[in-house]
Amino acid sequence: MLSIKNLHARVEAAEILKGLSLELPAGEVHAIMGPNGAGKSTLSYVLTGRQGYEVTDGTATLDGEDLLSLEANERAARGVFLSFQYPLEIPGVPAMTFLRTAMNAQHKARGEPEISATDFLKRAREVAGQLKMDFDMLKRPLNVGFSGGEKKRMEIFQMAMLSPRLLILDETDSGLDIDALKIVADGVNALRRPDRAMLVITHYQRLLDYIHPDKVHVLAAGRIAATGGPELAHELEREGYDKYARAA
Amino acid sequence: MTLSLALEARDLSQLPSRRDEDWRWTDLRGLIRELPAPSPEVSADLSPGPFGDEGQAELLVVNGRVWGDVGLLTLAEGEARVVRLRFVSATAATGHGIKLAVSLAPGAHLTLLESYEGQAPDYLADAALNVRLETGARLERIVLASDHAEGVSVSTASVSLAPGAGFAQTVLTDGARRQRLETRVEHPGQSAAVRMDGAYLIADRRHADLTTAVNHAGTDGTTDQLVKGVVADQGRGVFQGRITVSPGADRTDARMGHHALLLSDRAEVNAKPELLIFADDVACAHGNTVGALDEDALFYAQQRGIPEAEARAMLTEAFIGEVIDRIVHDGAREVARAWAAKRRVG
Numbered sequence: 001m002l003s004i005k006n007l008h009a010r011v012e013a014a015e016i017l018k019g020l021s022l023e024l025p026a027g028e029v030h031a032i033m034g035p036n037g038a039g040k041s042t043l044s045y046v047l048t049g050r051q052g053y054e055v056t057d058g059t060a061t062l063d064g065e066d067l068l069s070l071e072a073n074e075r076a077a078r079g080v081f082l083s084f085q086y087p088l089e090i091p092g093v094p095a096m097t098f099l100r101t102a103m104n105a106q107h108k109a110r111g112e113p114e115i116s117a118t119d120f121l122k123r124a125r126e127v128a129g130q131l132k133m134d135f136d137m138l139k140r141p142l143n144v145g146f147s148g149g150e151k152k153r154m155e156i157f158q159m160a161m162l163s164p165r166l167l168i169l170d171e172t173d174s175g176l177d178i179d180a181l182k183i184v185a186d187g188v189n190a191l192r193r194p195d196r197a198m199l200v201i202t203h204y205q206r207l208l209d210y211i212h213p214d215k216v217h218v219l220a221a222g223r224i225a226a227t228g229g230p231e232l233a234h235e236l237e238r239e240g241y242d243k244y245a246r247a248a
Numbered sequence: 249m250t251l252s253l254a255l256e257a258r259d260l261s262q263l264p265s266r267r268d269e270d271w272r273w274t275d276l277r278g279l280i281r282e283l284p285a286p287s288p289e290v291s292a293d294l295s296p297g298p299f300g301d302e303g304q305a306e307l308l309v310v311n312g313r314v315w316g317d318v319g320l321l322t323l324a325e326g327e328a329r330v331v332r333l334r335f336v337s338a339t340a341a342t343g344h345g346i347k348l349a350v351s352l353a354p355g356a357h358l359t360l361l362e363s364y365e366g367q368a369p370d371y372l373a374d375a376a377l378n379v380r381l382e383t384g385a386r387l388e389r390i391v392l393a394s395d396h397a398e399g400v401s402v403s404t405a406s407v408s409l410a411p412g413a414g415f416a417q418t419v420l421t422d423g424a425r426r427q428r429l430e431t432r433v434e435h436p437g438q439s440a441a442v443r444m445d446g447a448y449l450i451a452d453r454r455h456a457d458l459t460t461a462v463n464h465a466g467t468d469g470t471t472d473q474l475v476k477g478v479v480a481d482q483g484r485g486v487f488q489g490r491i492t493v494s495p496g497a498d499r500t501d502a503r504m505g506h507h508a509l510l511l512s513d514r515a516e517v518n519a520k521p522e523l524l525i526f527a528d529d530v531a532c533a534h535g536n537t538v539g540a541l542d543e544d545a546l547f548y549a550q551q552r553g554i555p556e557a558e559a560r561a562m563l564t565e566a567f568i569g570e571v572i573d574r575i576v577h578d579g580a581r582e583v584a585r586a587w588a589a590k591r592r593v594g
Contacts, residue, residue, distance in 0.1 A: 048551050049550075050551075071550070072551055072556075073556070076550070076551055081552075082551050088544055088545045090545055090548070090549070090563070091567075092565075092566025092570055093563075098552070098562075099552070103553070105555060162553070
């Protein structure tokens with residue numbers, strides 16, 4: 001599914017990713033853990049095509065297709081979805097309008113027919129019901145005045161509606177109390193499928209009690225410093241990142 | 249000094265210049281080197297204006313001449329009406345002016361769908377409205393200015409309110425070679441209420457100036473103002489808003505907001521918000537911001553699959569949407585929404 005080889009990237013003059021390699025097969029969930037400043041968010045922005053993040057070397061492919069040469073919206077249409085650490089507020093654009101615009105743009109990019117208003121509404125009601133979301137929330141401007149938990153739930157809602165192949169969750173646990181965390185994790189777990197891969201970026205092990213990863217990678221100083229099973233997350237929780245930060 | 253005086257007296261020195269503080273960003277004397285010939289009388293253009301067939305009646309003004317019944321703008325006690333008022337500049341390289349009176353008896357209710365339509369380049373057009381609202385009368389004025397890119401146009405509305413009257417307006421413009429849309433309100437307080445909104449969407453080398461002045465003379469009056477602008481290319485937007493609270497005008501509640509987005513390095517916004525307060529016990533607030541489109545929001549939309557150009561358009565339209573949502577007349581609000589979608593800049 002996702003294959004990253006020797007990825008180097010910089011933001012302005014600073015090199016943040018320094019030869020990162022990672023294989024994420026379809027059907028698996030991998031966690032990326034690391035100390036602050038290791039390059040976790042940079043990785044998610046480089047993979048999704050944010051401006052200002054310059055790739056200087058290496059490759060990233062999704063099912064063999066080069067991701068790095070595509071615009072951000074083209075990557076989205078190929079099935080790459082980033083759940084933001086801090087989802088943006090978009091005043092004046094109802095959540096439904098935003099999502100339907102996004103969905104139809106993706107359909108158009110893939111040469112599929114537009115989704116009709118009725119079909120969209122039907123699907124939105126279904127998904128909102130599954131996520132125990134108040135449907136009226138979708139009529140409000142996207143994320144405006146939403147609590148941290150509501151914003152994250154709205155991310156999961158968009159994810160479920162857009163049905164991406166590669167999910168990148170950037171610090172999805174930040175700012176969530178334990179109840180909100182469970183709801184978000186349940187939403188993510190419900191999206192696990194053999195043809196879908198997930199990259200869960202997190203600083204703390206907490207989220208991984210609810211979203212069980214197949215593998216855990218430690219990102220330190222711009223590269224993968226260690227890879228292991230779920231037990232690695234517990235080790236990091238006990239011993240911290242010092243060992244890896246020093247080794248780098 | 250006004251364009252109207254210059255046109256009447258055929259005297260260039262009557263044009264306001266950058267030396268007049270109120271006109272420093274909308275210099276006419278430096279722009280106009282000679283006065284054009286007076287506009288000819290041409291027959292009324294019958295194609296529909298930007299408000300289509302909204303409302304019950306139309307008053308057409310072509311090249312400064314009225315076609316129709318000016319009595320449409322005079323409402324008797326308790327009367328209610330929706331009128332399209334169209335100012336059309338039809339002839340290139342000519343100049344014209346018009347003065348009209350709008351008069352609402354007590355309790356009357358007028359919705360004025362006012363349009364400025366430039367059908368030829370290089371005109372000088374002046375329009376002056378004298379508006380009087382008696383006790384309890386209400387006027388909602390929606391102005392849609394679609395001047396020619398090479399037109400020069402000045403519109404001035406002088407509004408005086410009786411206690412308990414309500415005046416609400418929304419001015420929408422995409423500018424002209426030089427254009428000023430000015431509104432002056434004499435506010436008596438005493439439960440009279442004013443809303444003065446505006447939106448400008450400027451591209452190319454166009455210029456639009458939204459100038460307003462409200463003078464609160466009595467107690468317990470409200471003014472609520474929201475003006476938003478989006479300027480691209482080498483466009484220029486001007487906002488001058490002055491709210492004066494005269495001595496004794498206690499318990500005035502006045503709020504002014506002006507927010508603009510600059511979409512290019514060469515776009516320009518000149519803003520002068522002024523609150524002049526000479527009374528105690530008032531609630532006055534103003535906010536003024538000029539900035540770029542939120543890059544984080546832009547990336548967020550792109551990440552969900554929306555191409556950059558479409559994402560920019562969506563965000564700017566939403567930005568202006570806040571002004572349009574406040575239009576009360578349903579038909580006019582939809583016309584305004586369509587206008588904003590079509591005039592997408594940047």
